[in-house]
Amino acid sequence: MENYFYLIVILPLAGFAVNILFGKRINSEKFSGIFSSLTVFISFIISILALTEILNLPESSRIIYIDYLEWINAGSISLSFRFLVDPLSVIMILIVTGVGFLIHIYSIGYMHNDENYHIFFAYMNLFIFAMLILLLADNFVLLFLGWEGVGLCSYLLIGFWYEKKFTGDAAKKAFVVNRIGDFGFMIAMFLIFINFNTLNISDFNGILSTGNFNINQPLLITIALLFFAGATGKSAQIPLFVWLPDAMAGPTPVSALIHAATMVTAGVYLVARNSILYVLAPDATFIILMVAVLTAIITASIAIRQNDIKKILAYSTISQLGFMFIALGNFAFAVAIFHLMTHSFFKALLFLGSGSVIHSMNDEQDITKMGGLKSKMKITYLTFIIGALAISGIPPLSGFFSKDEILYKTMTEYGSLIYIIALLTAGLTAFYMFRLVALTFNGQPRYDTEKVHPHESPAVITIPLIILAALSAIGGFIGLPHYLGLPNLFGNFLKPVFEKSLALRNSYSPEMVHPVSLELILVVLSVIVAVIAIIFAYKKFSGKSEFPESKGFAKVLENKYYVDEFYDKTVVNPVLKSSEVFFWKIFDIKIIDGFVNLFSGTFLRLADSWRKFQSGVIQDYTTATVIGIVIVILYLLFK
């Protein structure tokens, strides 16, 4: 595997380099789009090769380390470009390159006629590169490099249409908010290095699994929470979720690739990758669960009162990420990754579908101004319905399997209260999705039929939709629940990764055996809730044409619980104010600049006077030399 595997990251990087350096000179949309899609496609092929190679190995040796280059070796820090190829990272790279490739293809059509076409593809390639580094890295520093790399690409792509002020602001917001989380990540790295004297992920996990650690050591809780702080930034959880809805200002393929299917799941991956740490710090894991449950329900409730098609999907993404963290909070690591995968299929599908709608509606994003598109965009409509049914958890679509397993774990691990909240969230999900479907595709057109002529998108756009719809529909079958009595391929494949952590978990909190009937009851219950929510939403919104101003709690929801306003009041404005009054006008200008100017002025004056020593007269030079020699001799004699 070593002899070809490095190409998986090199190729997207080459795609980036070629597009950014020569894209303008080549000046061909065809070349830029096809070349960069091709690099991702080959990376996808390599991922498949890696998968087959791993499947051919016995289960116990499915964790492979590939050492490429030594990177930094200083003191006790020793870092290398070492890839960790195990079932977890293989699944992740398959998702990233596979879905990434489809979205690249889609972008060829979507970004058509954009003047910075080649730059768009350059950034997309750079993103794939950074994301793969993040997923494959076997040390925290390399992982962090990828982590920051995807953050940078996210920033660049949100602000891709930078002529509009709004997109620039959104990009900045995403960057700054993420930085808060990254701070936690860095502190966690430092703590690991100080206390364990390593930055390698495998070494760190190895040390943790020696059994020398008590449950809930303060140090481990701190590290676990700091990593989770990083995850709340990247994966948009409370309190750092505010950037993701704004990030929808970027082009729709970007929202689909980065802000739904791949980058935002980095936090989930980080927690799953360090599963042993979270098993050893169950208190921290419980906090994750709490945060995740809150995030899921709050953002799902916001989504039911939004009118921007992409904003609804953005809040839905946050809510679904919440579901993944709920799974992690219940120590169901494999289930979290399973939901991550199915979510990346149906959410990419929904976003690309919304892009197709927006495209044909001349960039209209407000669903109250759509309606009746069902007959005009058949493929988009049908694929969108599949995506919506999948996310709502209707059997046998993929979302049903992954979501129900999470709900089941919630019930068995912490009991009914959290289960009920999660179930309610699932109901809300079905509700807002079909509100969206009903308003967009059903009823009568509410747009100006004279000016706007919706039409089906070209094949470059619809073919990715069809493929993703197929994946959303059947993708769940690889992770069948055990009550069906069939093998759970997905869970078995991931087993070697989480074996140790689950054994550890069992040692202090043995898993209870539950009757199959409980699981069946829960499944039926959640399907009933979803169906009721869908029917209710469909009835309520299908023929709706009036949208009166909302009042009371609805208004609070419409305004997203005023979270942005709250942050503005409590954090942003005080910071801005104090910057303006004190930090800028007094601290920066007077103290910092004053100090710097004093310092530099002194040296410049010194420089001016010292250049006189450089008289050019050779006698002066010899005198100085002799004085120097005499001082050295005197020192040696009398020291």
Next chain:
Amino acid sequence: MIKTIDFLNSIPLLIISVSAVITILVGSFYKKSTKYVYAVTLIALIAAIYYSFGYLDKEYLIYNNFLRVNNITTLFSIIALFAVLLSTLSAKAYIEKEEINFIEFYSLVLFSTAGMLIMIQSYNLITVFVGLELMSISFYILTGFLRKRIKSNESALKYFLLGAFMTGFLLFGISLIYGITGSMSYANIFQDTSVFKNPVFLIGSALFMIGFFFKMGLFPFHLWVPDVYEGAPTTITGLMSTAGKIAAVGTITPFIVYTASDNFRLIFSIIALLTMLIGNVTALAQSNIKRILAFSSIASAGYILVGVAAMNDLSIKSVSFYLLAYTLMQLGAFIIVSLIEKPAEGINEYRNVDIEDYKGLARTNPQLAIPLTIFLFSLGGIPPLAGFWGKYYLFYAAIQSNLIWLSISAILFSVISLYYYLKIVVYMWFNPPANGDVYKIDSMPSLSILIAAFLTFLFGIFPQYFFALFKTPFK
């Protein structure tokens, strides 16, 4: 008694010395063209580098213990040969432009190179002296090689007078050491460590080392550097400031690190501190780019001495890495300066060497401005370039020896140095062009710039590659 095997164990030195003589012979047959001499020189240098790699991880004493071949001497020889190769590659265009395209130029370069190799490999105070003089005398002539230009003559004379003056001290030091120990060979001098308590021996060693401190340009023996570097032909300046310095450092660093006791640590630290201070601060007030680079090379000598003063296991490792990084960036910068320089119209001045002339270079000559920016960033110690790791390892070595105050001052001084490096960068990128000149770049100079820039990146991103060259760790 000299054995046949001794010749086999000193092939690079033989290649260089023999081809130095051959160039003169070839030159007397082909008086008109320097083409063949140029080719002989390049081939000799490449062959010498190639054979040098064969001596890695070997250990010999040759020619009756007069010379020594081991990992460290080979390492320094390779770096020095590499510096000579890079500057010779680019020199042809320059000497043609200045109309000093004579055969003797190449012969002298090769003679000085032979001197460097002898210095680095010597195991005896006599051979040190012979090597040093061979290198120095070649340099004196090369400095004055622009014989029609007063500045060049002046600097050659200055260099020669001060060099001769310092040679006196050096010889005096050698004689004191001989007087105390009764031997010239390193093997005998350091046999009995009790001599380190003898003040006469200490003074002798101090004078010996000061002779090399002069060549390295350490305070207060640095005063010649700016004048000579400014006056010498620019490619020669590049050669002296890199290869010459490597030879001097390579001669005394192993000497100091493995033999000197703690007696010298404080004095080295103080010299390092003052050198960094004077070099970096005086550079702030300069406007001639050759002088800026001269002061920057003084400051670099100070950084090197920080690593030497550490006198621990990391010293040689860090010093040699820094020397390589320094060669790449300093020589790269000088090559670009030599390309931008214009042939004199009068007889005195070097034209187009003021930093004002670099304004807007990025717009008119991006192929020069981009590599120069890389070299300047590297000199300033900005990651991920080789210069960053060079400084890092030096200061790290000092920290290991508890010279924390010295490391902190060194870091602060390299912050100051950013001012004059970045000033040039700012001039090149953020100012309107001073003139619309587009400079002609031959393939050979661009090759050496390309190599230097590539390696600056390579060793910046993978510093480990350098150390991986040597299988056995440095002792």
